[in-house]
Amino acid sequence: MTVNKRYPHLFSELNVRGRVLKNRTVSGPMVLEWSMDKNGFLNDLGIKAFGSFAEGGVGMVTLGEGKIDDLNSRAHNHHYECRDADVITRYHLFTEYVHAYGALASIEFNHNGMHALPEFNPGHLGPMGPVDIDMPSGIHVRAMTKEDMDQVSESYAQATLIAKRSGFDAVCLHFAHGWLLSAFLSSQINTRTDEYGGSLENKMRFPLQILHRIRAVVGDNILIELRLNGSDYTDGGIEIEEAVEMVKLFEKDGSVDMIHMSCGTRMDNRTRPISMSSHFVEAGHNVKFAEAVKRAGVKMPIGVVGGINDPQFIEDIIASGKADYVVAARQFLADPEWVNKAKHGEEKDIRKCMRCQHCMDTNRVNNAKNVKAVMEDWKGTKIHLCDLNPTWGHGAMIGQIPAPGKKRKVVVVGGGIAGVNAAIKADELGHEVILFEQSKQIGGLLKLYAEPVWFKQGEFEYLKYLRRQLEKSGVEVHLGERATPDMVEALNPDTVIVAVGGKADHRGIPVETGSKTIDVLGVYFHEASLGKKVVIIGGNTSGCEAAIHLAGKDIEVTLLEKGDSLLPDEGVSYRLHTIQHLDEAESIKYYEETEVTRIVAGGVRARNTATGEETFYEADTVIFATGMTPKIDEYRKFENTAIDVVNVGDSRKIGTIGTATHEGYNAAVTVYAK
Numbered sequence: 001m002t003v004n005k006r007y008p009h010l011f012s013e014l015n016v017r018g019r020v021l022k023n024r025t026v027s028g029p030m031v032l033e034w035s036m037d038k039n040g041f042l043n044d045l046g047i048k049a050f051g052s053f054a055e056g057g058v059g060m061v062t063l064g065e066g067k068i069d070d071l072n073s074r075a076h077n078h079h080y081e082c083r084d085a086d087v088i089t090r091y092h093l094f095t096e097y098v099h100a101y102g103a104l105a106s107i108e109f110n111h112n113g114m115h116a117l118p119e120f121n122p123g124h125l126g127p128m129g130p131v132d133i134d135m136p137s138g139i140h141v142r143a144m145t146k147e148d149m150d151q152v153s154e155s156y157a158q159a160t161l162i163a164k165r166s167g168f169d170a171v172c173l174h175f176a177h178g179w180l181l182s183a184f185l186s187s188q189i190n191t192r193t194d195e196y197g198g199s200l201e202n203k204m205r206f207p208l209q210i211l212h213r214i215r216a217v218v219g220d221n222i223l224i225e226l227r228l229n230g231s232d233y234t235d236g237g238i239e240i241e242e243a244v245e246m247v248k249l250f251e252k253d254g255s256v257d258m259i260h261m262s263c264g265t266r267m268d269n270r271t272r273p274i275s276m277s278s279h280f281v282e283a284g285h286n287v288k289f290a291e292a293v294k295r296a297g298v299k300m301p302i303g304v305v306g307g308i309n310d311p312q313f314i315e316d317i318i319a320s321g322k323a324d325y326v327v328a329a330r331q332f333l334a335d336p337e338w339v340n341k342a343k344h345g346e347e348k349d350i351r352k353c354m355r356c357q358h359c360m361d362t363n364r365v366n367n368a369k370n371v372k373a374v375m376e377d378w379k380g381t382k383i384h385l386c387d388l389n390p391t392w393g394h395g396a397m398i399g400q401i402p403a404p405g406k407k408r409k410v411v412v413v414g415g416g417i418a419g420v421n422a423a424i425k426a427d428e429l430g431h432e433v434i435l436f437e438q439s440k441q442i443g444g445l446l447k448l449y450a451e452p453v454w455f456k457q458g459e460f461e462y463l464k465y466l467r468r469q470l471e472k473s474g475v476e477v478h479l480g481e482r483a484t485p486d487m488v489e490a491l492n493p494d495t496v497i498v499a500v501g502g503k504a505d506h507r508g509i510p511v512e513t514g515s516k517t518i519d520v521l522g523v524y525f526h527e528a529s530l531g532k533k534v535v536i537i538g539g540n541t542s543g544c545e546a547a548i549h550l551a552g553k554d555i556e557v558t559l560l561e562k563g564d565s566l567l568p569d570e571g572v573s574y575r576l577h578t579i580q581h582l583d584e585a586e587s588i589k590y591y592e593e594t595e596v597t598r599i600v601a602g603g604v605r606a607r608n609t610a611t612g613e614e615t616f617y618e619a620d621t622v623i624f625a626t627g628m629t630p631k632i633d634e635y636r637k638f639e640n641t642a643i644d645v646v647n648v649g650d651s652r653k654i655g656t657i658g659t660a661t662h663e664g665y666n667a668a669v670t671v672y673a674k
Contacts, residue, residue: 004343007311009318011343014059014325016257016301019169019223021059021325022102024318025339026260028305028329029064029108029172029227033078040067040081047094049392053332054101057339059325061098062172064108066163069155072127073180074120075112082107082159091166099167106170106225107163111152113180114141114189115266129183130190130197143192144206152180153210157217170223170257173210177275178265181207182229185246188236189267200245211255223257226250227305230289232265233274240289244296251300260303260327261289273577279355279455280577283307290323303327309334309352311342333359333386348468351388354458358658359386361571387658388462390421390665404429404673408494412436413483413638416444417657418649419499420466421664426497426671427473434476434491436483442470444501444660448524453549459657489641496642497667498635499660502628502650509537509626514601520546520625527553531620534558535604537596539566543625544578551585558617559590560606566590628654644672 004011014021027050035046042063053061067079081087091107098105114129118139121127127141128148134140144152160171175181183189184206190197196205211224228246232238238246243261250256263286264275274281286306293302305327308314314326331338335351342350386392408431412423415437423435441447446463449456470477488496504519511517516531520542523530532555536543539561547557559566559582566582567575582588593609603618628650635647648663649655655663 006345007315007342010311010315014301016223019104021104023057023059023339024314024325025058026060026303026325026327027053027058027062027332028327029062030329031065031078031080036078036080040079041087042080042090042094047097051094051097052336054098054103056332056337057343058103058332060104060106060170062106062108063094064172066107066109066159068109068111068159070121071124071151072116072121073111073155075115075117077120080107082109082162085162088162088166091168095167104169105167106172107168108172108174109156109159110174111180113183115179129180130192149206149209153213156210157213160214160218160222164218164222168222170225172225172227174227175207176227176229176262178267181210182265186232186237186265188232188234200242200249204246204249208253208255211253215255224255225258225260226256227262228259229263229265230261230286230292231263233263233271234265234268237265240292243289244293247293247298248296251298256300258301258303260305261286261293262305263289269576270580273357273573276357276360276573277307277355278357278574278577279458280581281307283310284313284317287317287322294321294323301325305329307355309338311347330355330359333392334388351465352458352461354388354462356387356458357573358571361573385658387656388661390662401669404431404671406673407431408671408673409492410495410497410671411488411491411493412497412499413488414499414501414651415442415479416499416501416649417446417660418664419497420470421661422497422499422648422668423475424469424473425665425668427475429668431671431673434478436478436481438480438482440480442467442479445521448521451525453524454552455548462657485637485641488638493642495644495646495671496638498638498645498647498651499649499664500631500634500651502630502654504624505627505629506624507626509596509599511599512601515599515622516620517599517622517624520623523550523623527555530555532556533619534621534623535560535617535619536623536625537604538625538627539590539592540625540627541567541570544582546623546625547588548581548585551587555587557588558619559588560594560596560617561590561592562595562609564593566592630654
């Protein structure tokens, strides 16, 4: 076997009871609503999407989440069907695709237990768990009987039999995050006094029963992997010392082949953005749990999941013996080819996940005022998108657009996120591309993180990625050169893509002489000039992130939001963790329903929109985080410079890194070139 000189441990084989992972990477279980039909059958887009991970070099692809029954196991309406034998043909198309690239295929099974919802399990006995409990939603959960446990065990076994018949090499059983089996393992939840509660051996009795039933039905010719918590991060929950003993008992039992370590529990919504880590959490935060298990002498392969996307980091983890393999999920959405890129020395071309959590919560927006309520009231439609990969999610259809029939001249005005993505893709499609950027560097708002903010490493990596791709391309780049309509028209372009961004919108707030103000985008790199106290007007994403950043610079921050909640346009996961950091920072105070009426010398005057009470807030500097407005007038100047003129990014509508990325890409692939 050829040894990879850069990453010999990452690209070494892992033999697990006769099945060989060609390297030490596994894609984590993910369920994608657009990858299945209404019956839960994996569709062609799903086969292609998950199969792309195998194309990209992963050692094992994990499809998740498989449905084990139609009784009371489901917490949402998107589970891959695993009860109807008619799915076997569809799954064989997938597993053969994966095997063609030398990867193994796995599927995750999970019973949602107490978190199952009656609307997805109509006509049955309702949610069940270790004990009787009333959930915050008001739904009653009943304690499981032995008959219930027997039914669930058989459901797992029959679903695994379907997986085996479908050509899957492994199944991944979700024993973490507060779902049914995790609930039985956690003393915080499992307070039973019979043989299924109390001692560790008792708490493991039902999980082991499931494993034994699976083996009795399918035999040993399929691998069983567990996802297990190293910590619930809740009082009374699982901690690493107990988790180590669990792994030892699973190994002694012999029914499990491999285990990867995770954390957090759905019983405490504050752990959600740690379990599925946001950018506030250090990369590889679960490595310590895998390391503790390995140090305890466990011989079976132990893996780890959690914000890991750097090949050298993975190499170091495995080389040091802290884990045997690494599981990544969102990184494969950001760049399905990242493993092959690492293998072939193209590390700088990896598009690294920035852990914005939008792929999990796109359109899951919640305006509830307190953190607890965020997890109890979900609004919007769940669809998995990736801010950095425009071909994922709804963009899967964009990827089917045929290559252009003719070469066109494309001029891009603006070198921000949208403009650079448009230029790179248009060049890749074979067009002649000229890009103008008035500043000395490309990147737009990403340039704020050219010296990384501690929780913005992902954005910094994206900036480096875009610069690298532009350098490699054939795009003719003009930096420090402001494009004019006459200049552009003189080039006789077929298509002009305008990506000139937006401008600050101060919302007409009066500013008196003698006051000091700055736009939020000017905060970075100028922290020393702000003084010791600042007021930030606006509790949107930019305002809240600036508050957290400045608090870390020993600056007292007062954050004022006119509406009744912070971060009203963010998904629940990101919103949860950001508010937690605001709450935990001693130097940050924030006030909702507080409208700034005037900026004066030494601070601002504001009015409580509920009571009408007027208050003065002291500040050395007042920071506008009141949003932006598109530079529509700038776009209009270029309307007659070509037959096709397209406005993208913030110059069309103020959006996010994701909307800018997608719009730039879409503008390039839809250039008229027949």
